[in-house]
Amino acid sequence: MSGQIKYSVIVPMYNEEEVIDHTYGRLKEVMDSAGEPYELIFVNDGSRDRTADKTALIASVDPNVRLIDFSRNFGHQIAISAGMDYAEGDAIVVIDADLQDPPEIILAMIDKWKEGYEVVYGRRLKRKGETMFKKLTALAFYRLLRSMTNVDIPLDTGDFRLIDRKVCDVLRGLKEKNRFVRGLISWIGFRQTSVEYVREERFAGETKYPLKKMIGFALDGITSFSYKPLKIATYLGFFLSLGSFIYLLVVLYQRLFTSTTEAGWTSIVAINLLFNGIILILLGVIGEYIGRIYDESKDRPLYIVRETLGYKEQAAQDRPERAEAPRRANQDGR
Ligand code: UDP
Numbered sequence: 001m002s003g004q005i006k007y008s009v010i011v012p013m014y015n016e017e018e019v020i021d022h023t024y025g026r027l028k029e030v031m032d033s034a035g036e037p038y039e040l041i042f043v044n045d046g047s048r049d050r051t052a053d054k055t056a057l058i059a060s061v062d063p064n065v066r067l068i069d070f071s072r073n074f075g076h077q078i079a080i081s082a083g084m085d086y087a088e089g090d091a092i093v094v095i096d097a098d099l100q101d102p103p104e105i106i107l108a109m110i111d112k113w114k115e116g117y118e119v120v121y122g123r124r125l126k127r128k129g130e131t132m133f134k135k136l137t138a139l140a141f142y143r144l145l146r147s148m149t150n151v152d153i154p155l156d157t158g159d160f161r162l163i164d165r166k167v168c169d170v171l172r173g174l175k176e177k178n179r180f181v182r183g184l185i186s187w188i189g190f191r192q193t194s195v196e197y198v199r200e201e202r203f204a205g206e207t208k209y210p211l212k213k214m215i216g217f218a219l220d221g222i223t224s225f226s227y228k229p230l231k232i233a234t235y236l237g238f239f240l241s242l243g244s245f246i247y248l249l250v251v252l253y254q255r256l257f258t259s260t261t262e263a264g265w266t267s268i269v270a271i272n273l274l275f276n277g278i279i280l281i282l283l284g285v286i287g288e289y290i291g292r293i294y295d296e297s298k299d300r301p302l303y304i305v306r307e308t309l310g311y312k313e314q315a316a317q318d319r320p321e322r323a324e325a326p327r328r329a330n331q332d333g334r
C-alpha cells in the first residue's frame with residue numbers, strides 16, 4: 001500500500017455512459033474540496049455501452065482516477081467488493097454512479113469518520129423520482145430482512161457509505177460468493193453511525209436493477225443472514241401433521257359410526273393439492289440454500305478483471321491477493 005492516499009471512492013458502473021462524465025465531475029469537485037489525496041475507483045461491471053471507453057479517457061488525463069474493467073457483468077455487490085480489493089485509502093466510500101446519492105454527503109461522512117466512527121452509512125430520508133412499486137418493494141424488503149435476521153441491518157440504507165480501512169480489510173477476508181455487502185458490514189460491527197440524505201432522481205439512464213435482479217438480491221440478503229425460511233418447513237410440518245391427525249380421527253369416526261364416507265373425493269383432492277403445493281415451495285426454499293452452498297464450494301474467483309488503468313507499475317505489484325490471480329491469468333492471455 002502506498003500509504004499516501006487518504007480516501008478511496010468506489011463507483012460501480014453498469015451501462016452508465018450517460019452519467020459517467022457528470023458523475024466524475026461532481027466527485028472530483030467534492031473530493032478536491034476535501035483537500036487530501038484521494039483516488040476514484042471506477043469499476044466497470046461488464047457494461048455493453050461505452051462506459052469503459054469514457055472512463056479510460058478520464059483515467060488517461062486524471063492521475064487520481066482508476067478503472068477496474070471486468071470481463072463481464074458480475075453484479076453490483078461484486079463490483080463493490082472488487083473496488084475494496086483495490087482501494088488504498090484510509091477511508092473507503094462506496095457510491096452509485098447515477099448521482100442518486102449526492103456526492104456532497106461524502107464530506108459529512110468524512111467528518112463523522114474523523115470523529116472516530118468506523119462505518120458511516122447514508123440513510124435515505126426520502127426517495128425521489130422512483131416508482132411507487134420500487135419504493136414499496138424496498139420498504140417491504142428492508143422490514144422483511146430485519147424481521148428475519150439477527151443481524152442489525154439498518155433500515156433504508158443502501159450501499160452508499162464510508163468505511164474505515166480496518167472494516168475494509170475484514171470485509172475483504174470474508175470470502176462468501178453471494179455477497180450482500182451492507183449486511184456483511186453490519187455483521188462486522190465496529191462503531192457505526194449514519195448521515196441522513198434525500199435520495200435524488202437518477203441523473204440519466206434507467207435503473208440497472210430490474211425486478212429479476214432485485215429478487216435475486218433480496219434472496220441473497222435473506223439467505224445470507226437467516227435460517228428462518230428453512231424453519232418454516234419445521235413449523236408448517238408440525239402444524240399440518242397435527243391438523244392431519246385430528247382429521248384422521250374425524251374420518252375414522254365417520255367410517256365407524258356413520259354412513260357418509262363415500263362423499264370423500266373432494267376433500268382428498270383438496271388435501272392433495274394443498275400438500276403438494278406446500279411441499280414444492282419448501283423444496284424450493286431448501287434448493288435456494290443448497291444452490292448457494294454449491295456456489296461457495298466451487299471456489300471460483302469472485303470476479304475476473306480484463307484490465308486495470310490508472311495504476312503505476314510499481315503500485316500494481318502491491319495489488320491485493322484476491323484480485324491478483326485473475327490479473328495474472330489475463331497477462332498470460334494478452
Ligand atoms: N450496477 C452494477 N452492476 C449491475 C447493476 C448495477 O455495477 O449489474 C451499478 C449501477 O451502475 C449503479 C449502481 O450499481 O451505479 C446502482 O444501480 P441502479 O442505480 O441501477 O439501482 P437503483 O438505484 O435503481 O436501485
Ligand code: MG
Nearest residue numbers: 096098100202
Ligand atoms: Mg440508482
